Amino acid sequence: xxxxxxxxxxxxxxxxxxxxxxxxxxxxxxxxxxxxxxxxxxxxxxxxxxxxxxxxxxxxxxxxxxxxxxxxxxxxxxxxxxxxxxxxxxx
Numbered sequence: 001x002x003x004x005x006x007x008x009x010x011x012x013x014x015x016x017x018x019x020x021x022x023x024x025x026x027x028x029x030x031x032x033x034x035x036x037x038x039x040x041x042x043x044x045x046x047x048x049x050x051x052x053x054x055x056x057x058x059x060x061x062x063x064x065x066x067x068x069x070x071x072x073x074x075x076x077x078x079x080x081x082x083x084x085x086x087x088x089x090x091x
Contacts, residue, residue, distance in 0.1 A: 055082035 055068055072080030072090035080090045
């Protein structure tokens with residue numbers, strides 16, 4: 001029984017080590033070789049994400065400033081307020 005268990009442990013270790021070895025054919029199918037040519041001359045797009053949810057959407061309730069301050073606390077800012085353009089300004 002001990003001999004069978006020792007054989008199974010050695011066999012398991014062998015398969016574990018064999019599965020961790022690199023695949024010799026991996027170089028041929030490496031998709032990361034073409035990464036430097038993808039989007040080489042492209043400009044980053046500005047999607048216009050504005051911080052208007054806390055100030056513009058909640059302005060009808062009159063509670064926009066506390067939510068703006070809570071939004072700023074996510075980014076480790078101490079203060080936040082809604083300006084005249086209804087944007088959350090963190091300071």
